[in-house]
Amino acid sequence: xxxxxxxxxxxxxxxxxxxxxxxxxxxxxxxxxxxxxxxxxxxxxxxxxxxxxxxxxxxxxxxxxxxxxxxxxxxxxxxxxxxxxxxxxxxxxxxxxxxxxxxxxxxxxxxxxxxxxxxxxxxxxxxxxxxxxxxxxxxxxxxxxxxxxxxxxxxxxxxxxxxxxxxxxxxxxxxxxxxxxxxxxxxxxxxxxxxx
Amino acid sequence: xxxxxxxxxxxxxxxxxxxxxxxxxxxxxxxxxxxxxxxxxxxxxxxxxxxxxxxxxxxxxxxxxxxxxxxxxxxxxxxxxxxxxxxxxxxxxxxxxxxxxxxxxxxxxxxxxxxxxxxxxxxxxxxxxxxxxxxxxxxxxxxxxxxxxxxxxxxxxxxxxxxxxxxxxxxxxxxxxxxxxxxxxxxxxxxxxxxxxxxxxxxxxxxxxxxxxxxxxxxxxxxxxxxxxxxxxxxxxxxxxxxxxxxxxxxxxxxxxxxxxxxxxxxxxxxxxxxxxxxxxxxxxxxxxxxxxxxxxxxxxxxxxxxxxxxxxxxxxxxxxxxxxxxxxxxxxxxxxxxxxxxxxxxxxxxxxxxxxxxxxxxxxxxxxxxxxxxxxxxxxxxxxxxxxxxxxxxxxxxxxxxxxxxxxxxxxxxxxxxxxxxxxxxxxxxxxxxxxxxxxxxxxxxxxxxxxxxxxxxxxxxxxxxxxxxxxxxxxxxxxxxxxxxxxxxxxxxxxxxxxxxxxxxxxxxxxxxxxxxxxxxxxxxxxxxxxxxxxxxxxxxxxxxxxxxxxxxxxxxxxxxxxxxxxxxxxxxxxxxxxxxxxxxxxxxxxxxxxxxxxxxxxxxxxxxxxxxxxxxxxxxxxxxxxxxxxxxxxxxxxxxxxxxxxxxxxxxxxxxxxxxxxxxxxxxxxxxxxxxxxxxxxxxxxxxxxxxxxxxxxxxxxxxxxxxxxxxxxxxxxxxxxxxxxxxxxxxxxxxxxxxxxxxxxxxxxxxxxxxxxxxxxxxxxxxxxxxxxxxxxxxxxxxxxxxx
Numbered sequence: 012x013x014x015x016x017x018x019x020x021x022x023x024x025x026x027x028x029x030x031x032x033x034x035x036x037x038x039x040x041x042x043x044x045x046x047x048x049x050x051x052x053x054x055x056x057x058x059x060x061x062x063x064x065x066x067x068x069x070x071x072x073x074x075x076x077x078x079x080x081x082x083x084x085x086x087x088x089x090x091x092x093x094x095x096x097x098x099x100x101x102x103x104x105x106x107x108x109x110x111x112x113x114x115x116x117x118x119x120x121x122x123x124x125x126x127x128x129x130x131x132x133x134x135x136x137x138x139x140x141x142x143x144x145x146x147x148x149x150x151x152x153x154x155x156x157x158x159x160x161x162x163x164x165x166x167x168x169x170x171x172x173x174x175x176x177x178x179x180x181x182x183x184x185x186x187x188x189x190x191x192x193x194x195x196x197x198x199x200x201x202x203x204x205x206x207x
Numbered sequence: 208x209x210x211x212x213x214x215x216x217x218x219x220x221x222x223x224x225x226x227x228x229x230x231x232x233x234x235x236x237x238x239x240x241x242x243x244x245x246x247x248x249x250x251x252x253x254x255x256x257x258x259x260x261x262x263x264x265x266x267x268x269x270x271x272x273x274x275x276x277x278x279x280x281x282x283x284x285x286x287x288x289x290x291x292x293x294x295x296x297x298x299x300x301x302x303x304x305x306x307x308x309x310x311x312x313x314x315x316x317x318x319x320x321x322x323x324x325x326x327x328x329x330x331x332x333x334x335x336x337x338x339x340x341x342x343x344x345x346x347x348x349x350x351x352x353x354x355x356x357x358x359x360x361x362x363x364x365x366x367x368x369x370x371x372x373x374x375x376x377x378x379x380x381x382x383x384x385x386x387x388x389x390x391x392x393x394x395x396x397x398x399x400x401x402x403x404x405x406x407x408x409x410x411x412x413x414x415x416x417x418x419x420x421x422x423x424x425x426x427x428x429x430x431x432x433x434x435x436x437x438x439x440x441x442x443x444x445x446x447x448x449x450x451x452x453x454x455x456x457x458x459x460x461x462x463x464x465x466x467x468x469x470x471x472x473x474x475x476x477x478x479x480x481x482x483x484x485x486x487x488x489x490x491x492x493x494x495x496x497x498x499x500x501x502x503x504x505x506x507x508x509x510x511x512x513x514x515x516x517x518x519x520x521x522x523x524x525x526x527x528x529x530x531x532x533x534x535x536x537x538x539x540x541x542x543x544x545x546x547x548x549x550x551x552x553x554x555x556x557x558x559x560x561x562x563x564x565x566x567x568x569x570x571x572x573x574x575x576x577x578x579x580x581x582x583x584x585x586x587x588x589x590x591x592x593x594x595x596x597x598x599x600x601x602x603x604x605x606x607x608x609x610x611x612x613x614x615x616x617x618x619x620x621x622x623x624x625x626x627x628x629x630x631x632x633x634x635x636x637x638x639x640x641x642x643x644x645x646x647x648x649x650x651x652x653x654x655x656x657x658x659x660x661x662x663x664x665x666x667x668x669x670x671x672x673x674x675x676x677x678x679x680x681x682x683x684x685x686x687x688x689x690x691x692x693x694x695x696x697x698x699x700x701x702x703x704x705x706x707x708x709x710x711x712x713x714x715x716x717x718x719x720x721x722x723x724x725x726x727x728x729x730x731x732x733x734x735x736x737x738x739x740x741x742x743x744x745x746x747x748x749x750x751x752x753x754x755x756x757x758x759x760x761x762x763x764x765x766x767x768x769x770x771x772x773x774x775x776x777x778x779x780x781x782x783x784x785x786x787x788x789x790x791x792x793x794x795x796x797x798x799x800x801x802x803x804x805x806x807x808x809x810x811x812x813x814x815x816x817x818x819x820x821x822x823x824x825x826x827x828x829x830x831x832x833x834x835x836x837x838x839x840x841x842x843x844x845x846x847x848x849x850x851x852x853x854x855x856x857x858x859x860x861x862x863x864x865x866x867x868x869x870x871x872x873x874x875x876x877x878x879x880x881x882x883x884x885x886x887x888x889x890x891x892x893x894x895x896x897x898x899x900x901x902x903x904x905x906x907x908x909x910x911x912x913x914x915x916x917x918x919x920x921x922x923x924x925x926x927x928x929x930x931x932x933x934x935x936x937x938x939x940x941x942x943x944x945x946x947x948x949x950x951x952x953x954x955x956x957x958x959x960x961x962x963x964x965x966x967x968x969x970x971x972x973x974x975x976x977x978x979x980x981x982x983x984x985x986x987x988x989x990x991x992x993x994x995x996x997x998x999x
Contacts, residue, residue, distance in 0.1 A: 047331070062242040064234015066463075068414050071494035073919035075213040076414060104234035116499060121224055124884040128719030130230030130414040130463030136232065141436035154926040156446075162919065164414045164464050164720050166888060167895035167956075 033097040035063065038106025046093045053077040054088075055093035056103060064105040064133050067163070075161030078134035079103045085141035087134075087160070104133035107140075115181040116140050116174075125174035127165035137160050139175045148179060218728035218738055219947075221469070222884040226743075227717075232892040237460040239418035240332070242349040244489040247420070248277060250482055251333035252475070252492070253340050254502065254513035255315035258351070258572040260344035261363070262313055262415025263324060264580035270325060275332035278486060279340065285481055290447040290739040294473055295692035296544035298568075302374040305365040305570075307537035309474035309481075315344070315538035316364055318406045318913050319501035319575050320757050321474055322895040326482050326490060341551040342696060349572040349912040353531040357568050364536055364570040370646040372920050373534050374543055378550050378626065380562045384623035385758035387561035392525030396516035398962055400601055402594050408508035408533065408906040409899075409980050410500055410916075411579045411926050413718075415463020417503060418493040421483035428456045428484065432476055434755040435465040439693070439746050443472040443540070444480065459746035462718035466896070467578030469718065470758045471540050475502070497721040500922055501914050505906055508533035509546065511590045512980040514552075521604050524560045528590070530632055535575035542577045545567050547689060549583030549758075550948060551626040553593045555677045556635055557613040562625040572912050576757060580896055580952045584676045585961060592672045592962035600973065606966075607639070608647075610673050614767025621943065628677070630848045631950075633876060635673060637887055642852035645934055651856055659974050667869075667969025668857045672963035675850035678951030680759030680942065685844050696755040697761070699769035700776050701730070703835040705822035709734060709741045711773075715744050715753020715766035720953065721885045729767050729947070733774040734814055735801015737884045753840070754870040755898045760849075760951030763881065768945050770961020776837030782833075788812050788820060847942040848951040851875035853959040857967035861975065864990030866902060866968055868931040873937070873959065878942040878950030886952050888936055893956020894933055899925050900957075901964035902983050923983075969975045 028044040046055055056062040056079070068076030073100055077088040080102035080170060088101075101149065107114040116136050119125070127134040135158065142149065142157035154175045155168065163171060230236050267279035282289075292303055292307040310321040323340050327333035339939055348362035355361055356371040380386030419433040434440050437459040445452035453530055462469065469892045475492050484491040494502070514527040532546040547564045554562050577934065582590075599606035619636040625631065643649075648669070680686075683696035699713035711726050726743040745751050757766070785803035786793040789810050796803045804811040812820075817835065820826070824833035856869040873890055880886050880952045903923040907916045916922040941948030961982070968984045969977055977992045 050331075057241075058243075061243075062234075063238070064236070064238070066238065066415070068416065069919045071496065071918045071920045072703060074414065076495070098859055104232075108233055113232070119226045120232050124225065124888050126228060126231055127721070127888055128414065128462070129227070129236060129462040130238070132231050133234050151932065154415075155930075158927040159925070162414065162924050162926060163464070164412060164896070164924065165892045167891035167893075167933065169891040171932055172927060173931070 014138060031094050035096045036100045039102055048092065048094055050093045051089055052091040052093050052101070053088035053095050054102070062103050062105055065103050066130060066133060068130065073162065074130050074131070076134040078137040078161060079140065080137060085138050100171055104136060107136070116178045119174040119178035119181060123170045123174035123177055125166060125170040131163040133163060135163060135171060139178065142175065143179055143182060151176065181205060218731040219879070221728065221881055221882065222522055223724050223728055223738065225721050225885070226727065227721060231977040233574040238415060238463065238515060239420060239431045239460055240493045242420045242431055242491065244420065244422055246492055247489040248326050248328060248486065249330040250479055250492040251325045251330070251332045252321045252338045252478070252498065253342070254498065255318055255320040255322050255988055256741060257315055257344045258318045258344055258349040259347040259749040260315050262311065262315065262349065263345045264341065264343035264688050265323065265900045266341040269325060269341065273332065273339055273566040274338045275324060275328040277328070278326045278337045279323060279336065279480070280482065282308065282310045285310055286312045286656055288448065289477060290449065292474065292477065293447055293540065294442050294538035294542060296541045297690055297818065298376050298543045299374045302543060303368045303370065304538055305368060310479040317572050319574055321478065324478055324482060326486060329769070351571055351573065351775045351908060351912055353533055353569050353571065356571055357567070364572055371570045373538070374568045375572055378564045379624045383627060385627040386559070389525045389527050389561040389563040392561035393514060393516040393527065396524045396577060397519045398513065398598070398601055398680045399570050400510070400594065401514045401599055402979070404511040404590050404593060405515065405981050406507040406509040406511065406589065407900070408576070409506045409579055409904050410922055411466040411468025411503065411506060412500070412922065413464035413466055413468050416494045416496060416499045417469065417473065417475060418978060419479045420491045422489040423483050423487055426454050428480065430453050430455060430476070430480065431458060433462050433469060435716055435749055435758055438714060438756050440476065442474055444476070448480065449454045457748045459716050461887070465718045466580040466759060467582055469934050471504055473821050484530070485912045486876060487545065490795055491969050492804055496919055497574070497917055500825045500917050502661065503823065504539050504575045504577035505535065505645060506576055507586060508576050508960045509586050509931035511586065512595050513590050515594050515598055517598060517602065519602065521602055521609050523557055523559055523613050525731065528553050528564045532566055532568050532698045533576055533758055534568050534570050534571065536570060537575050539575045539577040541905060542575055543577065544580055544689070544691065545583045546586070547583065551564040551628050552584045552587035553591050554625050556615055558615060559625045574914070580957045581891065584954065585897065585958045588672070588674045588676070588958045589962045590672065593966060596966045598670070606671050607866040610671070614673065621761065629845060629941045630675070631845060633850045634938055634940050635852070636878050637938045638874045639673060639852040641938060642854050642872050645874065646854040646856070646870065647874040647934060648854065649995040650950055660716065664862050665858050665860050666971040667984065668859060668967040670857065670963040670965065670967025672853040672892045672959045672966070674853070674959040676955060676958045677846040677848055678760035678954070679764030679843050680767045681846065682844060693755070694842065694908060695755065695765065696840050697755050697766040697769045698838065698840045699766065699773045700772040701770065701836065702837040703777060703814070703818040705819055707740065707818055709736055711741060711770050712745060712751045713745045713766050713770055714751055714756070715762040716754065716756045717762065718757065720757065720762060721882065725763065725881045725885060726767055730774055732907050733771055734777065736814065747873065758790060760953040762848050763949050764942070764945055764951045765841060765843050767949070769839050771946065772839035772841055773837045777794050777835050780835045780837060781814055783831055784820060785817050788817070791819065797805060843944060845944040847878060848879040849875065849950040849952065849955050851955065851959060853963040855967040856909065857936050857964065857971055859968055859971040859989060861972065861993055862876065864986035864988070864993065866986070866989060868898070868964065868982060872898065872933055872934045873956065874938060875952070875955055876892065876910065876938045877939050877952040877955060878940060879948035880937065880939065881949065889952045890935055890956040891933055892955060894960045895930055897923060897960030898930060898964050900961045900982060903929065905983050920965060
């Protein structure tokens with residue numbers, strides 16, 4: 012399946028390193044590229060395609076900041092090689108909003124103040140969409156456990172959990188690659204200071 | 208204090224969704240690591256694997272020959288230009304401040320210290336070349352234990368200093384004239400209790416790894432950095448490297464969290480700067496998480512010996528605090544001052560008549576410590592709230608009753624404490640009443656009793672924390688009296704655009720706090736313009752030329768007040784122009800809701816109309832410049848003192864030592880609330896970090912000084928599954944320290960929650976003979992405490 016072609020790197024006359032040709036669909040666009048076999052998917056997305064919405068937060072697959080969808084299922088793109096995405100479809104945070112309309116999960120994160128610094132947010136949103144695809148009507152505990160692989164240092168998760176439960180309400184069952192669009196719901200005001 | 212509380216306007220208090228979110232939820236964020244400049248090179252760092260050693264051999268030949276490698280530089284190459292990283296807080300005149308290199312020249316003093324840098328055309332090539340560097344060390348004995356470090360004959364982190372003691376800093380209320388002599392107080396008391404607590408070493412673990420890009424263009428250097436402190440960074444880079452300040456522009460784009468961990472001039476920033484300057488090319492360094500955990504500064508790490516005295520009726524009579532604080536191998540920007548920020552908080556909300564604080568700062572062969580969310584105040588709050596529980600047990604009192612007996616009552620504000628600080632406002636009774644109501648305190652106490660009587664395997668504990676803290680760093684004169692190297696003011700500017708839109712330039716530098724939203728709300732009210740018509744600009748020294756940045760819960764209480772004062776100047780500049788337009792005297796004008804109205808008429812001009820008239824400048828009063836833009840620099844008169852009551856119910860499985868938080872109630876009083884969504888969010892996140900200290904996180908070094916919690920697989924930042932839902936509410940005692948009545952909320956949750964949780968865990972198993980459990984209260988430690996029937 013992999014088409015291996017030796018290629019000289021510019022400015023490295025003596026070095027010959029294998030690269031592999033891959034064909035990947037990312038956020039609906041087809042790309043043909045030559046990559047080093049060791050290149051991580053997240054680096055391919057960020058450095059070759061400029062998809063810098065997906066970020067790197069750790070080097071042990073613990074934080075989940077780099078979470079994307081591969082053929083409709085969430086993966087940590089720091090734990091997938093670019094060559095493993097050959098012939099497959101990748102969806103990132105940058106492909107969620109369509110026609111200027113946010114995905115209901117993005118809208119729920121905004122409405123529920125489910126982000127502060129926002130660094131974990133792309134991965135968190137991608138994981139949350141996957142979670143609802145598996146379990147469209149989770150309870151609070153199921154949401155917490157479903158997000159266990161995604162770390163946030165700002166929110167204490169309270170509003171993230173709230174946002175995911177809110178999104179579950181807004182979305183029809185079966186959110187995934189062909190997610191339903193939420194009704195354009197006017198965000199309910201949040202009373203100041205009330206009990207949680 | 209002459210400040211009064213202004214009446215709340217339309218925007219202040221509203222749960223506005225954040226302006227910042229639009230780019231963050233769509234992946235259009237401007238992280239430093241996203242930058243790709245033409246010709247940009249990538250830097251990687253080889254770090255010491257030894258905690259204390261001589262570098263005996265360093266060969267970069269093989270690394271230099273790898274493809275795509277432009278340079279490999281060692282400490283020897285950079286020694287002449289790297290200067291010494293700054294410490295801005297010489298806490299005593301005789302404090303020992305060793306030089307701090309960005310890259311080790313011949314000796315390494317902690318595992319993780321930079322020893323060589325590689326510059327290559329890609330990050331992968333740079334990482335490959337780091338692997339190809341050949342280095343040998345001759346190990347020296349490592350100093351790892353705080354007490355052993357001070358013993359005679361200990362190896363020395365810096366032999367030139369002749370000691371591992373950095374400084375001794377003392378506050379004594381008897382000597383200061385702010386209270387009595389603590390030894391007399393203790394000697395004359397009926398009950399004296401001593402406890403030793405350990406504040407384990409923590410890692411801030413902001414989610415965005417640090418990243419820096421330096422672009423040299425001629426002699427102008429543009430520095431992008433994931434920093435909390437672009438303005439301080441610019442000054443410190445200039446001073447450290449002897450580069451003219453006006454040739455440096457620092458930009459902090461979107462920054463992914465900091466928690467104090469990005470309050471630093473880092474070796475990585477200096478090295479990237481030096482390498483970019485040397486090669487004349489833009490260079491990027493982005494750390495890996497493993498790099499970050501070992502090299503970005505750590506926090507906490509104190510041994511606290513606390514003595515409290517009281518009378519049998521529960522009245523506290525004295526408090527004595529002796530600290531050992533770990534600096535690590537060098538001093539960072541405010542390293543030695545962190546424990547001092549806690550010095551004024553051990554007495555907390557209680558009316559101690561006598562108090563003494565002494566802190567010995569100690570060097571060890573570990574990563575430096577410095578500010579981490581709360582910086583000194585969580586440590587102090589933990590110690591006092593823990594020992595108040597112990598005192599209650601000793602006296603046979605309910606722990607809340609003991610607190611009530613000793614706290615400052617709401618009629619007593621403003622209250623000058625035994626440290627000489629004046630607490631602005633508060634109502635501990637109201638916050639506590641509300642918290643106990645939400646928590647169901649009496650019912651839980653009853654259930655606890657039943658479980659104890661039944662001998663259930665799972666026992667229930669209740670933990671209390673009635674905390675206060677100081678926000679709004681800081682009145683410059685106070686910082687001066689503490690020998691801090693800078694002021695505590697903040698700067699802001701308002702620019703009125705011809706179309707009536709407004710730009711607010713703030714010297715604060717947000718990294719998740721939501722300034723763009725909150726400042727918009729505040730200025731919308733002040734200038735009477737729509738929330739949507741305001742843009743908040745920050746984090747670029749060329750645009751926001753002056754500032755003291757964001758830390759210490761100072762942004763709202765200092766930074767936003769500067770913006771408010773700049774807005775007031777805009778209004779005053781507009782007033783004579785509006786009078787001219789309306790053909791009346793300035794005294795005939797009333798300013799309300801964004802318009803000048805001629806008193807008693809409906810003739811009015813909005814601030815937008817005045818802004819347009821100023822833009823045209825065809826017909827202005829004589830001598831009036833065509834400009835409404837205004838700046839203000841605000842230096843606070845006092846700190847603000849948020850407070851609150853946090854209650855935690857913890858279930859402890861006595862068979863496994865496992866702890867489950869069943870409920871957590873936080874009632875906080877942070878003064879006037881600008882945006883309740885943001886305030887609640889700050890509390891949530893703060894609680895998570897405080898709970899993490901209580902139960903999960905610890906930076907652990909092995910006997911050789913290697914950090915063994917060097918990845919996120921080992922350093923246990925809690926996930927959603929590890930934390931309970933929180934129940935929040937607020938009381939509101941407006942601050943008298945500033946005209947908005949705001950107090951700050953960034954650190955409150957972290958400061959309050961750690962003792963609440965540990966008190967709850969111990970309360971659950973106290974009847975089994977447990978008096979203390981060291982943090983983090985892991986199942987192993989809890990189980991051992993139960994089974995050994997004593998302190999762990």
